[in-house]
Amino acid sequence: MKNLLNPKWLLIINILPVTLLFVVFFSNYNIIESLLTIETKILWSKFFWALAILTGFQLAYLIFSTVKKKTISVYYALIVLVLYSALIYCYTQYIGLLIPNNIPNWMISSDIIMYPGTFLMPTLAHALFILVVVFSKHATYADVWLNFLYGISTPLAAYIFAEIILPLWKKPEDNYGDHTLIIFFIAASIFFLFFICRGFYVLTTLQSKRLLKYNLYWKILIALLLPLLGLCIKNGVLSNSTGLGTSYFGNFTHPWFYIIAIINGLLICLPIFKRPDSRLLRFFGLMICFPYCIYFFLVFLPYLPLAIVAVVVIGIGFLMLSPLFLFILQTDELYKEYRYLSQSYSTVKITIGSLIALSIIPLTITVFNLRDKKILNEALSYVYSPDYSKNYTIDRISLFNTITAIKANKRPNLFTNENIPFITPYYNWLVLDNMILSDEKISVLEQVFFGEKKEDPAIEQDNSIGKVWPSKIKVKSKFNQKQQYWISTLDLELTNPDSTNLVSYGTEFTLPEGCWIRDYYLHIGNRREPGILAEKKSALWVFSQIRNENRDPGILYYLTGNKIAFKVFPFAAKEIRKTGIEFIHKSPVTLNFAGHVLSLGKNDPNVIAKIETVDHATYIPATEKAKLKLVRRKPIYHFIIDISKNKATSIRSYMTRIKNLTSSHNLKTEDIRLNLTNAFYKEIPMDSDWDKQLNRNSFEGGFFLDGAIKKILVNSYKNNKAEFPVMIVLTDSLSEAFIQNDFADLKMTYPESPNFYELDMNHKLWIHNLHTNPKLRLTLSSTLPNALPVFAWPNAVQPDAYLPNDGQPSIVLMPRRNNTGLSVEKKSWLSGLNLQGMWIRNTINDNLPENPHLQLVKKSMQSGILSPSTSFLVVENQAQKMALLKKQEQILSGNKNLDPDEETQSMTEPNLYILIVLLLVIFGYRFVKSRHIPLKC
Structure with missing residues (x-):
């Protein structure tokens, strides 16, 4: 720990975290500035300059000490402890004025009040460690127990004060007494942590025979018993209750927390091997587990000042200190082993091996998160924005595990934290792009891929709508x-x-x-x-x-x-x-x-009226459309067969219905397609062994009717043949099929008729409408439709599209090979036509550019025309506009199939990512530096 006296630590421990704190607060201040009073803005300015001056002092001291090649002074540590404690104290006193009650919670990060404590606590901890090191230069065996005695006496004195003196306290009329008590608490916490850390530091570094005799016992206590006891009490393992549950500190119930704690504890408690290769293996094992040690140190670092309260109130507060003890112990063990192994092995190889070992746990978490991201994105893309020319294969078991993980990581809350600190925000950032997967979409994925039954949601009536x-x-x-x-x-x-x-x-x-x-x-x-x-x-x-x-x-x-x-x-x-x-x-x-x-x-x-053409679309007015030639396309009958979970018993009924309908209507087998549909869909011709193929399918997942209909319509539209699809659904219950909305976005793909059909168990043919409420049965039909006439554009010999005979204008998607090079003015009608063509191309997934959703939004904003990807919104003040821009930037940078339904914790993760990266940089620097300048501890 003596290396902490190197002034270069100030850059990593103080200046970089404070810089990040400035960025975070400026981002929030920029949104709410217009809602703040002059007095509040002045208060923000005062805190800004106070922190800026302190940071400038740190930077100046860093430069001075580096140039003069001096170590950090004890006076620096004392000044930092006083000034930064005072700054945090003042912040907590004025937080209600800095963020007034008139500021809506959704405009700012929900846990902003915790940021100064989180980002400034490393500076306070560093200053405390400096005092511990400086005042332990000439420590003796007796100092170990004296420091522990002084440390234990501090909460004892606090308890006596709270029970005897505090009841007699005569509170002045002003808040002087409250300030005095808070200052007393801060001072007591500093003294308590100082003596406890100093005692343990001396215990781990002092080479005394009397201490070495009991070396194994306190290692077992610190490295094995206290971490496991803390996990067990936190998770309620030792009782029938839930212990502290998941409402405090976070959720550490995952088995890997126990597994790594045991492995790490056993590695620390192992005796010192004589063979260098055995010691090297132990060293790398400790390095692999060290991120676990760092993790809990960072998790409990902001709570260390509360340890004294925990000791007084619940008596087991020393468990809050166990991550601190373990961090000191394991750092010392790694340093000693590194110094020894450097004598037998190349320091370069040890350094590289150490960095690889350190990265194993973080990289493992990242790899699993990226796997979840890939699986989730594929599933969402398949359901909400599929490429209809692509055959999807999605691992249902992996998707189930991913959805389970997303459910467990949902809805972090500042005061009832049911998530894993740092790891959950990292998961939400990496997998969910700092958005959420709404309960509705989770339910959709479960219905589509696992056949979970889901009732159609009842439409909530807004009683206020309609009165105006x-x-x-x-x-x-x-x-x-x-x-x-x-x-x-x-x-x-x-x-x-x-x-x-x-x-x-x-x-x-x-x-x-x-x-x-x-x-x-x-x-x-x-x-x-x-x-x-x-x-x-x-x-x-x-x-x-x-x-x-x-x-x-x-x-x-x-x-x-x-x-x-x-x-x-x-x-x-x-x-x-x-x-x-x-x-x-x-x-x-x-x-x-x-x-x-x-x-x-x-x-x-x-x-x-005339025909208008832009890059992406052609507009054909009704008068011009009427001049085109009418043609009749050949009907192709698509039987969409439900082969979802538990439908194996219905196969015989399906085959009977198909045979009866085809024979009664004299349908030709070459005009029939069988679409076997569950979570996925497979089209087969009605050949000689179609019934055998039907029986061989696996019956699993849900009935994804929405996807089957869209794929049939889009592929028919893209093929552009003189054929049109007639879709006939076979299922025992159409209400259990999944249909997202209606199919009005694809109206250009069914110019003949918006109808499709359901062939029920009684061989009755029901008409449904693709435009409105597709699941609703409209009327019975005794016949299948004949080919209705449609217009062929631009001619009947080589048509590019078929248009409905409805007396209305039509918009046709331009072939990709055509480019007019036409310059389109903003907010003009032609810009609207071009935007509509882009939307149609996006809907059918026709050779789209990278990130088509972003391109559509940009084009809509450039043209000034409302599109299905944008919205016109009126807000009443500048703060709401800034919040809108911030949310828009967040959504456009993420997956368009995810949701912003609740405010994301977009600013909770930087302290984790920055600190982890900084810690890796620190240890990498220390290993490289040690090749030239021996580290002292």
């Missing part, structure tokens, strides 16, 4: 002569007729084809606040957080297809609020809004 109604509607339309499109503005006055309740307004409406939203506003007070175009998930998350506080958000976003959700909140009793939406459209359209039929634009005989 549009009391005034005004539509203004203007034609852009230069670019030949309409700009229509819908201005609304929304009225709350309720005289008592705080309510909200919400409605849904469908945009006509070729119509987009390019602006939105909401009046907040007397000012008109424009909408911010932001990534959809981050906007929805911020909207939800603001609404929980009864503030003033308004939001517009896509649901499925062209359906838009529109919400405004809140409305006070009898309140009238103004809002508006701006549309752009090529031709006059009719919009059904909240029960009102609105005409956007006017028919003008001088304006002739």
